[in-house]
Amino acid sequence: MNLWEKESQDKRHRRIAPIGATRWWAKHDALKKVYGSFGKPQDSLYVDVLFTLTSIQEQKTAKSNLRTKARGYKEGLLRMRSGVYRMRSGEVRCLQDEVRCLQDEVRCLQGEVRCLQGEVRCLQDEVRCLQDEVRCLQDEVRCLQDEVRCLQDEVRCLQDEVRCLQDEVRCLQGEVRCLQGEVRCLQDEVRCLQDEVRCLQDEVR
Helix, strand or coil: CCHHHHHHHHHHHCCCCCCCCCCCCHHHHHHCCCCCCCHHHHHHHHHHHHHHHHHHHHHHCCCCHHHHHHHHHHHHHHHHHHHHHHHHHHHHHHHHHHHHHHHHHHHHHHHHHHHHHHHHHEEEEEEHHHHHHHHHHHHHHHHHHHHHHHHHHHHHHHHHHHHHHHHHHHHHHHHHHHHHHHCCCCCCCCHHHHHHHHHHHHHHH
């Protein structure tokens, strides 16, 4: 234990964690504590154990059977390390396959997104065309409304002219009636003169 404390610099490695959970991340945490993370083996419990076993193996004052056991444990740990690496490499291949599948799905989704973006652009172009047509129709409607107002003004002018002509016709009809009255008066005077002429002729005879 003294050699262990001498070789191990991290106090967290002196506490053993259970590995009984069935989910992978629990095993991963335990393996990470034992073997460390990629590129940082010096932070692992495994390195401390190997250094401790190496110190016991090389210690001249230790018993021979103890040194033999230390060498055996050390070789076993080294074999276990290669087995763990093989397990992890298989898991890495599975993860790589999953990553490739996800990348393929992402590419498919990106293609669909590009198609949808193209459709959106087409729809936006159609909307702009329809908006231009609507503006043209609105301009035509305004022009027609202006023409209608002009025609209404012309109709009002014609109605005013018609009323003026009707007033003139009524005036002429009144003058005609006056002339007819004068004609009747003249006819009566003519008849009176004719009667007087007949009377004078009768007296002359």
